[in-house]
Amino acid sequence: MINKRVIFIVLIGIIFSTSLAFAQIPSPLKDVKVTGLVMLDSTTGIYTYNYSIFNPPINDGKIFHFEIDITKPLNSQELNSAGLVIRRGVKAQGGMIIRSFEEEVARIKEVLQKPVIPVGAQPPFGQPFPGWITAITVMGTVSWGGSEQSLILPNQTFGGFILTSYGLPGIRDVKIEPDIDIDNLPEQYWENIELTKQLEDSLIYQTKTLGPTAPPADFKPVSFIDYIISMKHEAFSLGWITNQGIEQSLDAKLENAKKKIEQGNKNAAKNILNAFINEVEAQKDKHLTSEAYGLLKYNVEYLIGRL
Amino acid sequence: MSWYGYGCSYFPPCTDFIYVTDAGACISAGPPCNFPDTVYINHVRGRTETYEWRCPGEEQCVDGDGDGYYTYNSANCPQGNDCNDSDPNINPATIWYKDTDNDGYSNGTTLTQCERPSGYKLASELTSTSGDCNDNNPAVNPSAQEVCGDGIDNNCNGQTDEGCLKCEISITANPNAVWPKNAGSSQTTSIITVSLTNPAPPEGCTVNLSVEPVANSGGHSHSGTRPKGKITDSSGNVISSVNLSNAENSAVVKYTSSEVGGEERIIATVTGGDESEAKIKVRVPGLGSMGESDAWRLTGQTTNHPVNHYGTYTTIGNIGNMAADYYQQFDATLGINDMSLPDGGMFDICGTYNPTDTCLNAPNGGHSSHRKGTGVDIDRTAQSQNGWIRVDRIAIREICKDYGGHLVRESTIHCEFPQ
Structure with a gap:
């Protein structure tokens, strides 16, 4: 009887430790709801896009990042960038880091893979989930990312992600990504760049949302x-x-x-x-x-x- | 004419000689024993002969060959010891020339003595009293013919195999720069061409090939058996030599790099003859140094790898921007730890050249993601005005993503950027 109990405890221990080792990889995200509202300021001609993200309870992953495609369509108009700013985030010591669109693009100009349309952007400001930052990425997207204290947990909605542009509303790709605890990935992922990238890609949820786009240069x-x-x-x-x-x-x-x-x-x-x-x-x-x-x-x- | 055995007990016949004293007196019966004079004139024979006359206990100073040296050597005969009084060329002042190999040429070594030393000759017996550059080999002397291919100076003119056909070679590598193995490119091979630069001897030329890494190149300042490239033939077999002839005066082989970045010499040698080398740079192209900045700190340098912050220029820009972004966001200076070595390739963090060394307790030896200049380790702590703070891993992950990268598990926070 004692032996059976010992064996049972050992088995439970093995199962528990195994599950611990692999518990860090969340399931692929599903059915994340990205809501996009757009309003036009007729005096400036700037469209303001306001997004909220809902992480449904069916998911076990915590959302740390999402990005919206802002690549410039072929043969489209060159849009104005006046007044568009990237409010990158709140500094640890206080204050908001702000760059103009041009400054933000200059930051990544050498590695920017595709031309983008001018946008301004800001993370949720004055919301109870600080720590999000926003940026234009080298992939031609505008991204919002959280920190360790500001992940979107299952059954949570975060809103207030703002995008501004002279670009008309269009249908844009949006990718939402859960955090993975890199430090606790199974051994096969250690320093395995390709496998880790595959894992990340497999967890991403991709859908469509409203986003700025540019009308054709030759308007017909x-x-x-x-x-x-x-x-x-x-x-x-x-x-x-x-x-x-x-x-x-x-x-x-x-x-x-x-x-x-x-x-x-x-x-x-x-x-x-x-x-x-x-x-x-x-x-x-x-x-x-x-x-x-x-x-x-x-x-x-x-x-x-x-x- | 010699008067051996002269003494007071013997006199030549009086009828044959007239002995004249120093004073000019004629003595018919020969001089007395104590006769002190030295000159006697033999008028009978029609010539004058000079003798020294000594009484018993004294020696006669005889110079039979007229070379100025007497047979006996004494106070009375100060130039004696003529070992051959019948040959005026041989006496104590005779110079003997060494000719051990008896080829008629001396190497200039002399002995001055009367008796002939073994292996020595008179100048008159030699073709030349000097110039033999090997006095132990009769086939080597100034009049010998140069023998091709024996590697020695046969005719003692200071040159070896002059005027002969030699194996003179050249070696080239194209390209002269390749990627390290397992660093993300298949461009790890170079075509090596070994050629004769002059006509070959009839027997052809065997050219030995070797690969020698240049010490400490590629940022590896440590000991250990350094992996090096290999040379293979068209069938893929590893080879160490090629044979060239006038009919086939060049050979094409293949060099394949090892995993280690740095410089290697491909050396072609002909035994006892020509040598040529080609240098190959084993590197990930386009790597540059991260450089210092107030926006980040460079960390992780070791004695094994004192220069550990090389990357592609895109990556360098990304890391700089990343650190600047983090600094703006968190008022903290990131520690930029290991990137890649100056030429990329194996970053054997353990300093053993062993890619499977697990000194970091990581599989594949650790740092397998530091071979092509596209990754960086971020220290887990950053320096702020208030001291050291823990780096927000998720924020780093987000900033890394902004620049197209993603995190990879390592002992530190590793951000890997696109190629």
Whole structure:
């Protein structure tokens, strides 16, 4: 009897220690909700994007980093950068580190892999989760990262991640990454660069969110309305438009406006597009999420302004 | 004519000689024993012969060969000891020349004595009294023919195998710089060409090949058996020599680097003959030094590896920016620990050249991620105005990511950047 008890304790010990060694690797993140709101300051022409991140309770990983693609589309306009600042974070001794967009890009110019559109950004400020910093990364993203005291735990939502830009709302890639305790990874990861990178990549959750993009340099109304139509379809497939009837109604208006533009009837097109915006306003937070609302409203307004 | 055995008991016939004293008196019966004179004139024979006359106990001063040396040596005959009184060339003042090998040439060594020393000759017996550069070999002397390929100066002109065909070689390496093995590139080989620079002797030339690392190169200031590159033939077999001839006057072999960065000499030698070498730099290209700054501290230097902060220029920029970002964020100066050695390659932190040495209690010898200049170890403590503070690992991870990197497990916080 005693022997069996000893064996049991030893087995429990082995299982416990084994689980300890491997407990540091979280499961791949799932269903992280990135909510993006956008508002236009009509006096400055700057769009302000405000994001919040929800880490659902099904996850066991703690989010320490997320980044949004801000690479510049091919053949797109060169956007203004006036007034855009990167509020990198709060210093340990107090005060906010602030750089202009140009300063931030200059910081990584030598290694920046792709051109980016000008943005400003800041981490949550005045929130009860200090320690987040923001930066433009060499991969052409704007990133927010936490420190040891400010991870987003499962079933937590952190908001107040701000992005500013003269760029119109578009559909952008966003990657959310959980922390892994590098120091407690199993032995096969020690100094194994590729394996560690694979592990990191396997845990990342990638989705879409609203983000700044640049309109084409050679603006053509028909091409641009096609672009809006394609974004509307993608918004539906992303669940940002929750009612198919609404989606079809919006679609019909855009197609109709396109025909009017092709016929050279700009006033008719404007009227249809204004009706489109009225419908978007009416469906905001009903069958349109904040992402779909911002995406459709501001791009159509931009189109109307150039007809 | 000699008068051996003269003494008071013997006199020549009086009829044959007229003995004249110093005073000019004629003595018919020969001089008395105490006769002190030395000159006698033999008129009978029609010539004058000079003799010294001594009584018993004294010697006759005889100089039969007229060389000025007498047979006997005494107070009365001060130039005696002529061992051969019939040869005027041989006497105590005779110079003998050494010719051990009896080839008619002396090496200039002389002895002055009457008796012939063994192995010595008179000048008149020699072709030359000097110039034999090897007096033990009759085939070596100034009149000998130079023998090709024997590696010796046969004709004593100070040159070896002059006028002969020799194995004269050159060696080249293309490229002369390669990557260390296991540092992220397959460019670890160089084409080695060994060529004859002049016509070869009929028997051809065997060229020995070796690889010698340059001591302390690549930042390794420690002892131990340093791995070095290898030379292989077209079949991949490791070789140590190639054969060249006039028909095939060049050979192409392959050099493959080891894991260690630094400089290596590829040496081609012909036994007893020519030597040529090619240098190969084993390095990760484009590495530079991190340099000092107020924004970071360089740490981790050891006597084994005193220079440990080399990286690609992109990485150097990233690390500098990373440290500056951290300083701005946390008011603390990061400790920049090991990066890569000046030429990259194996960073054998244990100083043993053993890539599997586990002195850091890490598999693969530790520092396997420090071979190509793209990684850096950040010390776990940073220096702030208030003293040392623990580095926020997650913040470092975030800043590392800003520059396209990611953390890798090591004894310190290791940020690895893209190539």
